[in-house]
Amino acid sequence: MARDAEGPVAGATGLAPPNAPPAALPVFHARGLCKTYGAGAVEVRALRDVDLDIACGEFIVLLGPSGSGKSTLLNILGGLDVASAGELRFGTLDLTRADEATLTDYRRRHVGFVFQFYNLIPSLTVRENVALVTDIAEHPMPVDEAVDRVGLTPRRDHFPAQLSGGEQQRVAIARAIAKRPDVLLCDEPTGALDVHTGKLVLEVIGGVHRDTGTTTLVITHNAAIAAMADRVFHMGDGRLQRVQANARKLPASALSW
Numbered sequence: 001m002a003r004d005a006e007g008p009v010a011g012a013t014g015l016a017p018p019n020a021p022p023a024a025l026p027v028f029h030a031r032g033l034c035k036t037y038g039a040g041a042v043e044v045r046a047l048r049d050v051d052l053d054i055a056c057g058e059f060i061v062l063l064g065p066s067g068s069g070k071s072t073l074l075n076i077l078g079g080l081d082v083a084s085a086g087e088l089r090f091g092t093l094d095l096t097r098a099d100e101a102t103l104t105d106y107r108r109r110h111v112g113f114v115f116q117f118y119n120l121i122p123s124l125t126v127r128e129n130v131a132l133v134t135d136i137a138e139h140p141m142p143v144d145e146a147v148d149r150v151g152l153t154p155r156r157d158h159f160p161a162q163l164s165g166g167e168q169q170r171v172a173i174a175r176a177i178a179k180r181p182d183v184l185l186c187d188e189p190t191g192a193l194d195v196h197t198g199k200l201v202l203e204v205i206g207g208v209h210r211d212t213g214t215t216t217l218v219i220t221h222n223a224a225i226a227a228m229a230d231r232v233f234h235m236g237d238g239r240l241q242r243v244q245a246n247a248r249k250l251p252a253s254a255l256s257w
């Protein structure tokens with residue numbers, strides 16, 4: 001892997017409660033991370049020897065062509081999948097050797113997910129969709145605060161079918177942040193949206209990051225979005241080919257594509 005501007009690792013463990021003082025460990029530490037699907041003639045090497053360190057509070061954009069391993073990496077970082085080889089730690093937690101119960105607990109306590117498609121429950125209102133998470137989280141945000149952060153207070157009693165795609169994605173973001181996760185993992189959050197709506201969603205994600213300092217990773221095909229990041233991970237053929245640090249970040253409102 002070539003690293004042209006890998007910054008020093010500094011930050012919190014990711015296991016600490018919100019507002020805890022920074023500690024020495026990165027949130028994520030990976031060495032030689034590999035993921036192989038299938039075997040023999042149908043073997044696919046989705047990740048090859050990925051090394052990375054992500055510090056507490058960083059905003060990372062993952063860029064790369066289709067099939068380059070972005071979702072595979074995000075899913076492994078989020079405990080939805082496990083690596084085939086290599087080392088991955090979240091703070092002090094070894095995710096490569098964690099059993100299913102540990103991974104479930106890890107996802108529940110520490111990770112907020114936002115996907116391209118919003119996965120809302122159609123029969124529940126905005127507030128009720130968010131409350132699904134706050135009911136089981138340890139230190140959740142009040143539901144109305146999460147809804148307010150994404151600018152949907154006037155729509156809080158509406159059902160998903162009464163909302164636009166961008167509004168539904170904002171509900172999904174409210175749901176993801178309501179449990180105050182240590183990391184927010186977003187897989188193509190604007191992939192199903194037009195430019196204007198996509199920007200609004202990115203503004204919400206950028207605003208949450210600015211206000212809460214939540215370590216955030218965003219997968220995109222859109223190179224313009226890379227300007228929002230502290231660092232950009234360029235993926236290609238399952239490898240982390242290049243890490244680019246942005247000296248200056250742009251807010252989503254300043255992006256154009």
Ligand SMILES: Nc1ncnc2c1ncn2[C@@H]1O[C@H](COP(=O)(O)OP(=O)(O)OP(=O)(O)O)[C@@H](O)[C@H]1O
Pocket residue numbers: 037038044045046064065066067068069070071072073
């Ligand atoms: N469950 C699976 N079984 C077999 N192969 C898989 C599986 N999931 C992913 N792959 C393969 O692993 C490689 C990486 O896929 P991945 O989804 O991580 O790429 P990506 O960069 O996120 O692509 P895209 O931008 O199209 O979403 C691809 O060749 C893909 O076909």
